[in-house]
Structures are given as C-alpha cells and as structure tokens.
Amino acid sequence: MTTAETEALIRRRMAVLQTGDSDAILRDYTDESTTRTPDGPVCGLENLRSLFDMFFAGPMSEIRSFEVLRQDCSGELGYLVRKTETAAVEIPMATDSFVVRDGRIVSQNGGKRKLFPKRGPDSIVLDSEAVAQAENSLRTAALTTRPCT
Secondary structure, three states: OOHHHHHHHHHHHHHHHOOOOHHHHHOOEEEEEEEEEOOEEEEHHHHHHHHHHHHOOHHHOOEEEEEEEEEEEEOOEEEEEEEEEEOOEEEEEEEEEEEEEOOEEEEEEEOOOOOEEOOOOOOOOOOHHHHHHHHHHHHHHHHOOOOOO
16 A cells, blocks of 8 residues: 555545444454554454444444544554544544555554543533443443454
8 A cells, every 4th residue: 555545545444433333343354453552453344333333333423523643554553643623522532553454444543542531512421430430331232342462
C-alpha cells in the first residue's frame, strides 16, 4: 500500500464510523484481521462485528461529532488521534494504529479511551455508573470473542 492509499482508507473508515453501519465498517477488514483493544484482541469478521455492534449500542448509539486530531501514515502504516462526542458521552482523545495491506486493515491497535458523561440541555445525562456500563460493554465485546490464532 502507498501512503496515499492508507490515508484514503483511514479517512473513509472515519467517515463510515460516524454512520454506525457495522456492515460498511467491516468492508475494510478480512476474516484474518485483528483489532487489539485495551481489553484484549478481537479477531475475525464475526468477532469484529460483535465489537462494532456493541460499540454503537447504548450511549455510543448517536455519534454527533467525530474529529480527527492527527493522522500520520507511512506506506502501509497509519496512526490516528481522534475525539468523539455522542448524545451521552464525550471521548476527548482516543488513538488507533493500523497496518493496511491489499486495501484492507489487517491489524489495528486501539489505544486507551476514556468516556465522560455529557451535561447540558441537548444531552442525555448519565451518571458515572452508566458511563462505566458503556465502557464495560466495550470490554465485554473484546473479552467474549474467540481466541486469536
């Protein structure tokens, strides 16, 4: 992959993530793809679907903004720093790194993320327990998948 192709794939992925469409997101992966989360690896399309479906459930269901703070690519390697805001939570910073081959993500490393409850007239107000439940649902998706081979 060239740097430009990796950059384009990551830009496309970020745009698709805002739609919450797991099918569209999974088009950039293969059954051999692995995503490493802070809670463990998630391997293969079936498990990645579970991860993304859980990601978009509950407090993460209504993404209002998704901003790329930094994107660096070199050949098949990509690095991303982003922030996300939903109706319920804010993620002021999360990181991802990618290895892209033949137009697909073969390896992704998801960095540490922290969810914070939103406050205000146009938001769903969650207490810290609800935010912890959202984080636990993401952790559960990572921990309940088949082992990577």
